[in-house]
Amino acid sequence: MDIQLKRGLIEICVLSLLSKSDSYGYALIRDVSNCVEISESTLYPILKRLEGANLLTVYTEEYNGRLRKYYTITDGGRKRLCEFPAEWREMTKIYSFIKENSEEVRNG
Amino acid sequence: MDKKTFLNELRNRLSFLPKDELERTIAYYSEMISDRIDTGMSEAQAVAAVGSIDEIVESVRAEGNYQSTKEEDKNYKTFINIMLVIGIIALYFALVWDIIISVSFAASTVICLIAAFATAITLGMPAFMIFAGISLILTAFFLITIPISSYIRFGIRRIKECIRR
Numbered sequence: 001m002d003i004q005l006k007r008g009l010i011e012i013c014v015l016s017l018l019s020k021s022d023s024y025g026y027a028l029i030r031d032v033s034n035c036v037e038i039s040e041s042t043l044y045p046i047l048k049r050l051e052g053a054n055l056l057t058v059y060t061e062e063y064n065g066r067l068r069k070y071y072t073i074t075d076g077g078r079k080r081l082c083e084f085p086a087e088w089r090e091m092t093k094i095y096s097f098i099k100e101n102s103e104e105v106r107n108g
Numbered sequence: 109m110d111k112k113t114f115l116n117e118l119r120n121r122l123s124f125l126p127k128d129e130l131e132r133t134i135a136y137y138s139e140m141i142s143d144r145i146d147t148g149m150s151e152a153q154a155v156a157a158v159g160s161i162d163e164i165v166e167s168v169r170a171e172g173n174y175q176s177t178k179e180e181d182k183n184y185k186t187f188i189n190i191m192l193v194i195g196i197i198a199l200y201f202a203l204v205w206d207i208i209i210s211v212s213f214a215a216s217t218v219i220c221l222i223a224a225f226a227t228a229i230t231l232g233m234p235a236f237m238i239f240a241g242i243s244l245i246l247t248a249f250f251l252i253t254i255p256i257s258s259y260i261r262f263g264i265r266r267i268k269e270c271i272r273r
Contacts, residue, residue, distance in 0.1 A: 026139070040136075041168075045170075045171045069139065
């Protein structure tokens with residue numbers, strides 16, 4: 001998938017997982033991988049961006065004698081999730097437009 | 109590769125990052141490797157699973173406002189070009205005016221250039237910039253003093269000739 005498209009969607013995937021419960025890096029990779037392939041180096045900038053936009057916050061807890069970073073969704077993050085269905089509807093509209101115009105897409 | 113070697117090499121390759129950003133990035137990948145080991149992977153498997161160092165460095169560069177490797181190459185090339193042009197001009201001046209000065213200029217500039225590239229490989233951009241800066245300063249110094257010293261010598265010669273007459 002196009003990298004830009006993938007990034008935006010993975011951000012929403014991460015937020016959706018966090019809306020259920022707090023999570024940590026590797027668990028996020030494991031869970032998102034059930035749906036779309038993702039690597040550590042892809043996830044890291046996504047987590048940074050989400051934190052910078054205040055859609056999630058980070059806290060540290062001890063686990064097995066080492067420190068582990070946990071991510072938790074913020075109100076801003078939940079709001080972002082609420083916006084997603086409308087975005088998705090807009091995306092299907094755009095898909096219809098593209099399909100109308102392109103034979104390649106109609107036959108795809 | 110084992111975890112410690114991997115993280116050390118990653119740390120070296122990411123030295124262009126500000127310190128706290130660097131620490132956070134290393135901590136992230138360290139945690140990822142540890143988590144994979146906890147699921148039962150061997151250390152080597154876990155390190156391989158988090159991705160290649162090239163991949164990671166590229167993704168970090170793509171994120172920030174850090175120079176991409178292409179831009180760094182351009183800087184190297186531009187610097188070499190500038191030094192070559194200045195070198196040729198300085199060589200012309202020096203050969204026309206004074207052989208001794210031209211030799212010492214060439215020697216010091218070459219030494220600085222070698223130092224710049226040698227340290228660039230081991231110490232990275234900051235060291236390179238320092239030596240590059242010194243090379244440029246030396247070049248400027250010689251470009252200014254070579255003609256001036258020659259004019260002074262010229263002037264003294266003329267005065268001696270006048271005194272003889």
